[in-house]
Amino acid sequence: xxxxxxxxxxxxxxxxxxxxxxxxxxxxxxxxxxxxxxxxxxxxxxxxxxxxxxxxxxxxxxxxxxxxxxxxxxxxxxxxxxxxxxxxxxxxxxxxxxxxxxxxxxxxxxxxxxxxxxxxxxxxxxxxxxxxxxxxxxxxxxxxxxxxxxxxxxxxxxxxxxxxxxxxxxxxxxxxxxxxxxxxxxxxxxxxxxxxxxxxxxxxxxxxxxxxxxxxxxxxxxxxxxxxxxxxxxxxxxxxxxxxxxxxxxxxxxxxxxxxxxxxxxxxxxx
Amino acid sequence: xxxxxxxxxxxxxxxxxxxxxxxxxxxxxxxxxxxxxxxxxxxxxxxxxxxxxxxxxxxxxxxxxxxxxxxxxxxxxxxxxxxxxxxxxxxxxxxxxxxxxxxxxxxxxxxxxxxxxxxxxxxxxxxxxxxxxxxxxxxxxxxxxxxxxxxxxxxxxxxxxxxxxxxxxxxxxxxxxxxxxxxxxxxxxxxxxxxxxxxxxxxxxxxxxxxxxxxxxxxxxxxxxxxxxxxxxxxxxxxxxxxxxxxxxxxxxxxxxxx
Numbered sequence: 001x002x003x004x005x006x007x008x009x010x011x012x013x014x015x016x017x018x019x020x021x022x023x024x025x026x027x028x029x030x031x032x033x034x035x036x037x038x039x040x041x042x043x044x045x046x047x048x049x050x051x052x053x054x055x056x057x058x059x060x061x062x063x064x065x066x067x068x069x070x071x072x073x074x075x076x077x078x079x080x081x082x083x084x085x086x087x088x089x090x091x092x093x094x095x096x097x098x099x100x101x102x103x104x105x106x107x108x109x110x111x112x113x114x115x116x117x118x119x120x121x122x123x124x125x126x127x128x129x130x131x132x133x134x135x136x137x138x139x140x141x142x143x144x145x146x147x148x149x150x151x152x153x154x155x156x157x158x159x160x161x162x163x164x165x166x167x168x169x170x171x172x173x174x175x176x177x178x179x180x181x182x183x184x185x186x187x188x189x190x191x192x193x194x195x196x197x198x199x200x201x202x203x204x205x206x207x208x209x210x211x212x213x214x215x216x217x218x219x220x221x222x223x224x225x226x227x228x229x230x231x232x233x234x235x236x237x238x239x240x241x242x243x244x245x246x247x248x249x250x251x252x253x254x255x256x257x258x259x260x261x262x263x264x265x266x267x268x269x270x271x
Numbered sequence: 272x273x274x275x276x277x278x279x280x281x282x283x284x285x286x287x288x289x290x291x292x293x294x295x296x297x298x299x300x301x302x303x304x305x306x307x308x309x310x311x312x313x314x315x316x317x318x319x320x321x322x323x324x325x326x327x328x329x330x331x332x333x334x335x336x337x338x339x340x341x342x343x344x345x346x347x348x349x350x351x352x353x354x355x356x357x358x359x360x361x362x363x364x365x366x367x368x369x370x371x372x373x374x375x376x377x378x379x380x381x382x383x384x385x386x387x388x389x390x391x392x393x394x395x396x397x398x399x400x401x402x403x404x405x406x407x408x409x410x411x412x413x414x415x416x417x418x419x420x421x422x423x424x425x426x427x428x429x430x431x432x433x434x435x436x437x438x439x440x441x442x443x444x445x446x447x448x449x450x451x452x453x454x455x456x457x458x459x460x461x462x463x464x465x466x467x468x469x470x471x472x473x474x475x476x477x478x479x480x481x482x483x484x485x486x487x488x489x490x491x492x493x494x495x496x497x498x499x500x501x502x503x504x505x506x507x508x509x510x511x512x513x514x515x516x517x518x519x520x521x522x523x524x525x526x527x528x529x530x
Contacts, residue, residue, distance in 0.1 A: 012432050014364025014372060015284040024337030024356050113472055113492055120471045127423040130475035131338050134427035141424065141469035148468065151503040206488070210496035218451030220399030236488065
């Protein structure tokens with residue numbers, strides 16, 4: 001389909017009014033980018049450190065627990081701590097097992113519409129805030145490589161669902177404590193909440209909302225997809241909150257498992 | 272009644288600058304009331320565009336303390352202490368004082384392929400209520416063009432006006448694309464002719480919308496996902512191919528003569 005011929009002339013390059021300054025805003029517009037940069041930088045530093053540690057990511061039978069860090073699950077390397085291995089193992093992989101899998105959750109968050117908004121503003125200053133001048137002299141948006149790759153978001157979403165399923169399996173399996181039978185500990189609750197938040201974050205994703213029902217032209221012709229869309233829409237409205245909550249909690253889960261695995265703390269038994 | 276200091280940008284295409292007016296302000300007044308008082312008492316030649324004074328015509332869009340806002344919906348008592356800065360919308364060429372030339376928007380509006388319904392069936396067209404409501408959100412738009420003004424793609428990069436339509440027209444396309452009676456497919460158009468890929472979804476359009484339309488979440492991102500369906504999703508492409516083949520095969524089977 002081509003554009004319709006227009007009769008109104010587009011005025012390009014006309015002199016603009018107002019002063020030639022970056023912004024006239026007087027409020028603390030810089031606060032949000034500062035918070036975003038701080039939290040995301042802290043997460044990147046911590047997750048990189050944790051991914052290269054290659055130890056203290058699994059609490060096994062010796063402690064009567066079955067807790068694995070979400071950064072290392074599924075543990076696909078042959079070097080994985082006994083008990084933490086997935087059914088499928090990459091024999092040739094010699095680096096930290098976290099490095100095999102982290103690309104998927106990282107890619108999901110990197111291409112997420114909400115995170116895009118946040119890091120374009122906070123890191124790239126394009127723009128740093130609304131009605132504050134863009135820091136770049138030219139702009140091509142997401143029309144060229146590499147940013148055109150943001151369109152791969154839905155594939156990372158599919159992988160994300162796969163990882164959520166595995167982390168849910170880990171959380172459920174954790175309730176069966178080796179040598180002690182079924183029971184609940186703070187660790188099992190932590191893994192369960194982490195999986196729940198990741199599911200909520202994934203299902204509130206814009207790509208999910210589109211695939212489930214948003215993509216149809218007529219709701220009347222697709223009643224089931226309409227119902228799904230109706231369920232997901234209020235969840236989608238909370239996507240930002242879920243993005244932050246799941247991001248912070250996944251790091252806290254790793255911290256918790258790490259503390260238990262290193263012996264710095266014991267996992268408190270609830271029953 | 273208290274006095275307030277108003278810093279108003281005065282000028283035209285040849286240049287201009289701020290002029291400060293100290294003027295009285297009554298309780299409950301909006302910025303437009305104060306601007307009208309300045310016109311009545313101190314600067315009868317101050318140009319500003321306005322019409323309904325009720326936030327429904329979209330005429331009095333300016334930038335107040337650096338943010339796009341409607342003068343008629345901005346209460347003076349909700350602004351911070353100190354001088355109030357009023358400037359014209361930055362993204363559009365200036366005509367005079369607070370009045371800008373927004374014809375760019377009308378040119379973009381004309382480009383959009385219109386609704387193309389199928390031939391009317393017996394009994395007339397029918398629409399499901401949920402389909403009506405979905406498009407209704409976008410029809411709340413009052414065309415104040417503040418979303419266009421705040422969009423950095425054209426606000427900070429004039430050259431992009433040649434190939435970028437802006438959020439106001441993305442909601443128009445979204446409304447048409449979500450219309451159950453429309454048979455046009457504008458996905459290629461919105462990508463190639465309207466520059467959807469230039470939008471980096473920083474949501475400023477949603478933040479300034481006086482009608483609280485969820486421009487990014489309900490229009491721009493769904494359009495981006497539709498473009499992904501059409502251009503960047505091999506699974507969707509394969510699905511379409513198979514579906515087409517199945518439909519074609521069934522049609523072929525239907526016309527085959529009985530043995």
